[in-house]
Amino acid sequence: MNIKEALRIYFIMGSNNCGHHEPLDVLKQAIDGGITMFQFREKGSGALIGEAKKQFARDCFRLCKQANVPFIVNDDVDLAIEIGADGVHVGQDDLDAGIVRQKLGQDKIIGVSSHTLQESKAAIEAGADYIGMGPVYATTTKLDTNPVAGTTAIQETREHFPQFPIVAIGGLQADNFTPAIEAGADGISIISAIASVPNPKEATEKLVSTMKEVINDA
Numbered sequence: 313m314n315i316k317e318a319l320r321i322y323f324i325m326g327s328n329n330c331g332h333h334e335p336l337d338v339l340k341q342a343i344d345g346g347i348t349m350f351q352f353r354e355k356g357s358g359a360l361i362g363e364a365k366k367q368f369a370r371d372c373f374r375l376c377k378q379a380n381v382p383f384i385v386n387d388d389v390d391l392a393i394e395i396g397a398d399g400v401h402v403g404q405d406d407l408d409a410g411i412v413r414q415k416l417g418q419d420k421i422i423g424v425s426s427h428t429l430q431e432s433k434a435a436i437e438a439g440a441d442y443i444g445m446g447p448v449y450a451t452t453t454k455l456d457t458n459p460v461a462g463t464t465a466i467q468e469t470r471e472h473f474p475q476f477p478i479v480a481i482g483g484l485q486a487d488n489f490t491p492a493i494e495a496g497a498d499g500i501s502i503i504s505a506i507a508s509v510p511n512p513k514e515a516t517e518k519l520v521s522t523m524k525e526v527i528n529d530a
């Protein structure tokens with residue numbers, strides 16, 4: 313699969329991000345609306361744990377599999393291995409990407425959060441398949457984000473790594489993500505602009521159509 317195309321509209325969700333609908337209904341609507349990849353990110357206040365988390369992950373994975381949408385697990389490498397996920401996303405304070413690669417093998421997707429050129433270099437050398445950079449704008453979805461970064465770090469990493477897959481994250485909406493793409497991101501990752509709106513399908517369709525205007529092969 314072409315990772316850059318998978319990064320175009322990368323939906324991230326946990327049960328506590330869903331405002332108006334049952335989580336599985338939100339994911340179904342996002343898939344119907346045209347998301348290109350999904351990250352299962354069950355963390356923060358009220359997050360499911362243990363068997364309930366595992367079952368929710370399996371239910372999300374089933375919806376993604378039926379639609380050929382790659383399914384990535386945030387942080388929890390053991391859960392990813394247990395359910396046969398397509399990959400894992402780790403942050404700077406999680407397992408090193410090199411160790412994750414040893415555990416997952418070559419044919420899985422490994423994403424790493426990066427905030428600086430230095431962190432991007434380290435992630436790329438460790439064998440990451442993509443990096444997530446942000447937060448581009450202010451967000452209340454993740455309470456312990458780094459300071460709002462704008463698109464500078466994306467631009468700097470793009471200048472040093474012209475072809476490496478980069479996805480932007482943080483406060484992204486249909487009406488504000490274009491600068492991140494112009495700075496060099498291959499796609500956008502979204503939580504609240506899809507998960508917490510009254511009509512997730514419609515919101516996703518708007519993101520997809522806007523992305524097509526910005527990237528003509530999207």
Ligand SMILES: Cc1ncsc1CCOP(=O)(O)O
Nearest residue numbers: 451453454482483502503504
């Ligand atoms: C997980 C994460 N990492 C940096 S910002 C963020 C939250 C993005 O959520 P939203 O798309 O609702 O701003």
Ligand SMILES: C=C1C=NC(C(F)(F)F)=NC1=N
Nearest residue numbers: 401423425443444479481501
């Ligand atoms: C903190 C995060 C930063 N970036 C990404 C992604 F968009 F997938 F790269 N996911 C996260 N959970």
Ligand SMILES: [Mg+2]
Nearest residue numbers: 387402403406
């Ligand atoms: Mg993490």
